[in-house]
Amino acid sequence: MxxxxxxxxxxxxxxxxxxxxxxxxxxxxxxxxxxxxxxxxxxxxxxxxxxxxxxxxxxxxxxxxxxxxxxxxxxxxxxxxxxxxxxxxxxxxxxxxxxxxxxxxxxxxxxxxxxxxxPGISAYQAAAAKLGTELTIPGLVQTIILTRISGSASAVPEAEELASLAAHQASLCLYLAARHVENVQDKLLQYYSTDTPVAICFRIGWPDEKIWLVPLEKMAATSRENDLIRTTMYLISPALQECKDARSRLYHPEHSHLFRK
Ligand SMILES: C[S@@+](CC[C@H](N)C(=O)[O-])C[C@H]1O[C@@H](n2cnc3c(N)ncnc32)[C@H](O)[C@@H]1O
Missing domain, CATH: 3.40.1010.10 (Tetrapyrrole methylase, N-terminal domain)
Structure with a gap:
């Protein structure tokens, strides 16, 4: 019921x-x-x-x-x-x-x-808000992937293997991955460029919250230097670069729709 x-x-x-x-x-x-x-x-x-x-x-x-x-x-x-x-x-x-x-x-x-x-707010939504960003930027990226790394409690199905998801170069929100960060970085580098921005988000919303914004090639080293093992999520996304000129058509004066002729 x-x-x-x-x-x-x-x-x-x-x-x-x-x-x-x-x-x-x-x-x-x-x-x-x-x-x-x-x-x-x-x-x-x-x-x-x-x-x-x-x-x-x-x-x-x-x-x-x-x-x-x-x-x-x-x-x-x-x-x-x-x-x-x-x-x-x-x-x-x-x-x-x-x-x-x-x-x-x-x-x-x-x-x-x-x-x-x-329902509640997921860690990736709170992280994007803290970073002051949208994860879907017109002309740049329009898809968000939420995924994780296989752990001792749950295995990720082979069809959802990280490298295959990275091939989309979407905004990738990676949960439960800090213990495997070297392996993660290698897989992501197969498709994302070395300078793709990565936000490393530790304990978002907790009193000791921390966020590091680094290029993908520094993702593993930064995580290890700061002993990140738990309660860390990674946002890997082209949307985290400066997108000053990006604009959706939704509120554009030359664009009309049902509610604005
Ligand atoms: C068991 S999962 C739970 C996810 C949760 N249901 C959600 O929607 O955020 C735990 C993982 O979520 C992420 N996570 C949860 N809370 C977080 C927070 N406050 N800051 C950063 N990452 C968090 C981390 O990747 C952590 O290892």
Missing amino acids: ILSFMPQPLKNAVYIIGAGPGDPELLTLKAYRILTRADVILYADSLVPKQMLRDVRADAELIPTGNKTLEEILPLMSDRVRRGCSVVRLHSGDLSLYSAIQEQIQGLIAEDIPFELI
Whole structure:
């Protein structure tokens, strides 16, 4: 069952919420409303900073899940729902990528527990905003690819191999890649030029956020010099170069459309 808009979070239900990359002000209004009224909050503490919980109820039960398996998390959620609580399951960024929610959803359906998904802002969107840029520049690049590197927990299918995606020379947003950055740089250099701008974005929205803007040939060295292993995303994009003259036709006086003849 999918829940519709409610002024209070429902008791006996789970709200799976995308918390955004770290800045609590990037929570959606809906996420904030439910989070601050929930009885129980299970949160992925490795990627959700404590500041995200600053406005929750003083008597809310807070359960960090970084040290728990799915087999421990699901019974916790169903137990609290059966006790009549409103339950929040808080993940970083947006739920639609790399959030391991699919297996939780299957578990909730199997237990006949009502749930709702509330989207969040993904790390790449927050990074682009911090860089003050659009990732689709007319005449330069019109496609954004979101991808990752295979890790011990999840393998990327062969058809989505990084070098084959790099061949598009699109704006490439690379998650979960810092541990493999030398290999990544080699693969990207097969198609992007050595001076393609790369933004190395560490803990966007966290109090210790840092961003380095470097040419592609310095991507690996800069990551290693700064000991970047976790919570780092890479934006590789021609759009990060200076694009002073770029202009879309949308607001051009010589361009008319349905709403502006
Ligand atoms: C398990 S994935 C979760 C992604 C998340 N669902 C999203 O939409 O942003 C974790 C990876 O996302 C990226 N990431 C998440 N939050 C970040 C942040 N605040 N700053 C930089 N990268 C972040 C990093 O690549 C990190 O290794």
